[in-house]
Amino acid sequence: LEKLVKKEYTLLTFEDDRYPRLLREVVEPPLVLYCFGQPEILSWAAVAVVGSRKPSPYGKMLADRLSEELAACGLVVVSGLARGIDTLAHRGALRAGRTVAVLGSGLENIYPKENRMLADRIAEKGAVVSEYPLDSEPLGFHFPLRNRVISGLSLASLVVEASLKSGALITARLAADQGREVLAVPGPVDSELSRGTNFLLKQGARLAESAEDVLLELPSPWKEAALSRLAEKKRSRPELAGREKEVYQALPETSLIHIDELSDKIQVSVAELLTVLLGLEMKDLVVQEAGKFFRRRL
Structure with missing residues (x-):
């Protein structure tokens, strides 16, 4: 309790009115969420962006660009603060809007440690959350469990680049089980890092080559609101000559x-x-x- 007060963390119980509505709908939702940042952000319209921890230059570019574009359309980008695609998703989103990081460790034990400063930046406008007590270690079995929170907070989940063994495919499966839309970015057929995303596309995931592709798969009224923001952004571009x-x-x-x-x-x-x-x-x-x-x- 002392750490919660000292660090200005927020504890959200399942009975709390601020507990995110979409997360209530999933099977076995967390009974509590420890939040660093702005808890109200957890109930805003969001899209998960996930993928490989060791992405190719292609994956890096798309994770960064798509996350920035989604945030610019008013959506919160949710990811897991891991190395690779997650980190790029958070950074891209921060340039244009807000993002939420879901941890597989406690808030006092940011993992990986090199993302401590990134977590602080995220919390300024968004939120860093965990279902685990503050000092919890980043144990291996925590991460598949936290993936249900990533997908559970989101209207849709976008897998940018992933091998067949990537944990991002767990997030995609959980999103589908939760009745949420799953999208994947296609990749080269000879790339190991695209086998997972190409597999998802074969299984019926929606193809995403742009932020607009993602927006079109959102449920109403969020789809219309985001598309309106996108159209306004395009109209406001300065004329070039x-x-x-x-x-x-x-x-x-x-x-x-x-x-x-x-x-x-x-x-x-x-x-x-x-x-x-x-x-x-x-x-x-x-x-x-x-x-x-x-x-x-x-």
Whole structure:
């Protein structure tokens, strides 16, 4: 109790009015939730974004981009704070909105430890939650159990990249059992990290190549509200002309492009491209990734 008060944690019991409604509907919901951050966020419209702990560059890019786009449409992104896709999902969502992290350990024992600062950032606008007592260790059997909370808090679950042995497939199965929509990002047929997502698609999961694909699978009225936000964001884009328009239109929508490749593609010098791309970044239309890779922002 002293730690709860000292750290400003919130304890939500099943009888508490603030206990998330969607989570009440699952089989064997947690009797209590320890919350660091904003407990009311747990009842907002949310989508789970999960996947491999060792993603490929393709998976990293999509987890980051899709999470940012979903958050920009007013949805809370739920994930598990693990290395890989989870971490990228939280970071992407924080750039545009809010996110919730569900732990397989206690709030006083953030795992992995390198995500301690990320957990603090999440709690500022969102929430970090666990069903386990504050000092609980990250025991192996905790993680499959916490996956039911990730899917249970969410209207739908999106698997970005996963092997056939990935715990993300457990989250997908639990989401389906809970009557929630399951979506998966398709990947190369020869990639071990795409076997899980491609398997889900064969089993009937919805294909997701963009945030809009996810929004279209949400139940009403959340679907309409999110699509309205997406349409408004597109309408509010500044008009482009000249070189800015040429460069923006040359950027791919669903992947990254290196500045050298972009230079060859449109026959514009790298020096001029850097100037134009900086202007597009300042207009919030372009994102630069490490290594001078660029992509459009939603």
